[in-house]
Amino acid sequence: MANFTLHHLLLCLLLFAAPLVAFATSTPDDFLQCLSLHSGNASAISKLVYTPINSSYSSVLDITIENLRFLTPSAPKPNYIVTPLDVSHVQAAIICSQQYGLQMRTRSGGHDYEGLSYLSEVPFVILDMANLRSISVDVEDKTAWVQSGATVGELYYRIAEKSKTLGFPAGLCPTVGVGGHFSGGGYGTLLRKYGLAADNVIDAQLVDAQGRLLDRESMGEDLFWAIRGGGGGSFGVVVSWKVKLVPVPSTVTVFTILRTLEQNATKLVHQWQLVANKLPDDLFIRLILQSYNSGPNGTRTMQAIFQTLYLGGVDSLLEVTRSSFPELNVTRQDCTEMSWIESVVYFAGFPSGTPLEILLNRSSNTKTFFKNKSDYVREPIPESG
Template sequence: MMHLSLYFTVVAIALLFSFTSSSADTHENFVQCLYNYPNSGTSISKVVYTQTNSSYTSTLDSSIQISRFLNASSKPLVIVTPLVISHVQVTIICSQHHGMQIRTRSGGHDYEGLSYIAKDPFVVLDLKNLREIKVDVEKSNAWVQAGSTIGELYYSISQKSKTLGFPAGVCPTVGTGGHFSGGGYGFLMRKYGLAADNVIDAHIVDVKGNLLDRKAMGEDLFWAIRGGGGASFGVIVAWKIKLVPVPSKVTVFRIARTLEQNATEIIRKWQLVANKFDQRLIIRVAMTRVNSSQRGKLTIQARFESMFLGRVDQLIPLMQKRFPELGLVKEDCTEMSWINSILFMKAGLVGSASNETLEVLLNRTQAVFLTFKGKSDYVRKPISVVGLRGLWRLFYEDEARDASVEFAPYGGRMDEISESEIPFPHRSGNMFHIHYAVYWQEEGDEAAQRYINWLRRLYKYMEPYVSKSPRAAYLNYRDLDIGVNNNYDYTSYRQASIWGLKYFNNNFKRLAKVKVKVDPQNFFRNEQSIPLLESE
């Protein structure tokens, strides 16, 4: 990672422009603003794509990971893929002068497409060329540019150390820029917390075009971007993260149980023990509809996926004591390196082969694209057997053919961190969180609405069994159903609280205070950006 001083290629940037913003400004003026800037680095003209550019569509689509937005009518007037930080700085300045909004894209996994869709005239700032990763094994840390994917990060760590890891997500194509800024959880969560819990410095370009590190931005802004969503406050261009120790061998398993194999009772027991296990152990449950062993019938399958930071001979006694209902035996388990466990979990997520080489982690696009909609919940009391059986009934409906519901356990380190330590508030008292997803292959708005309506009915059904006041949600599983800001008009803190309290609970007000301080004109905004807090 370059030293911070080398990033400052823009000096007194705001003084270089004397334009006044007006509705007459066009994207041509914006592009000319970019080109006229006396950049001492690589020419920005090489990374600017207007809608008439032959590479515009391929550049736009290259990082759209949610396929239902591939043909969205809302498209950026310009795409900028910066090669150096000064390209980010001048894009922010010129956008403000010429009435353009900014959508910042790291990996393109925003569940509602907000990193590349907007209703106002906008530019996409695609960070895919800012992917430098520097791992310092001696200090157990790394600098990661925000265009890097977590797969690229994992690969880079593995090339330097077999006993260091990082607690981020399972899907390797997810970008670190958005993932870390929203929290970021994975199979190391119960031992080491979230990705955001392990960020120790960052570089962000603010609304004035200034590049700031942790010291320069101050502790309030540094707090806000670790779980509060960085896109509300500026453009995060790099993270400094603390790497965590992992054993040379971990143990993984994946076991499926159907209703005929007593899955309901096993899940009931899982709820009672999963958040109380040894911190080294995490067992996630994914439920889907499958064909039954009885010909012509359907059933529900629960797939238990686990990683244990130790050897199989340590895991089996632990499971026999705390969770014998699963019936785990040594033959179900495999010992492997931590980095190979990433491939194992990836295979369970996307259906890829578990014997892939590590280089597959460097792929920035998914092999399979399905259209889907997701939602989230948090559970503080066990869901009753009656509640589970009602969930199963919804799975038998036509739209649930490719639906899934996942339970991810908390406890361990997650219980030890204060809910106000970072903006992510879902800590002690949360047994597990739920990820709902419905997938479909049919084309057209009518089909999409049918599947989305099924998911909304599922979400409504689960209301009695999940957290209340607020009904909590996870920012990285963004869901515009829970509330949005006004499109063009001012959005009050009170109105934004409809969705904001669900994501951030008591941390929402502090986020709004930080927003007023660092972006008082609300330039960095979207349908669920942090609002300005009115004077009290």
């Protein structure tokens, strides 16, 4: 038994030590040569790889780091950033990272809460999908192929460019990347009616750890299930996704109602918990709670923000809110009718009249320091709570 354990220990040490030795004795040229050897477009590869000695290395690295906690000189930096233009570059990066003992981090939109797409404690390569962001929308078929490096804002924009009555159920923040978002779930204002982004994925192209390009059929249903919610980085690199588009009316209605504690916010929040999940599927009401300074001397209070998307016009919205959430006292003046794509811009927090092209802006100008954690409330919080 002791021999058996020792034997296995040595084997493990050898297996794990080998790549590190490969990296320690290799030079950047070796890695680049490996990439050229394994990619279909060898002449382009050197232009797609950034090392710390390149002048644009820092800007390429920093551009989609969303969390300012990790935008610091002391954050771990990659040995290489590879920005593939086609699938063969992705395959080459996977094969060569293994060969040279480098961990690979895949980054699409860079919105990971803990920076998992661009940080590592061991020598690593970032595979940055930003160049792989084509989107092709098929209105007849009500589907689209979208590459992982696209943002959800770009996807929404390209859909709306072709149809006023098709949309896609994904997140509110337009700069979130399709790659991380779809592989983790992805929820937004259409969630009540159409579920998560991942629920509406019907095919995908994935490069696995052996560098094989697989689609839904060749990867099999188990893996296809896993990449739609299990976090894509655990299973390979998803290059592109085929999604089912969903019908949206040509007119939707939005409102944002603010209520402080003094304006009965506690009771409204409590009531919201009881009704929000029972409203008709066309009605999404989200709640944001935040502290708020009221009055000139800055008295601190809490403010509840009820923000709504309704898939229909204002008249029927008022009927629904009067019967299902009368306490909120929604009035016609609170409501604005618009197109679905305008509601995307509204929920992204831009002022009314902002051109739709803002959705094509890939880098967020509201980067902050943050620590986020999501959870689900299964039991309503009592009013005293």
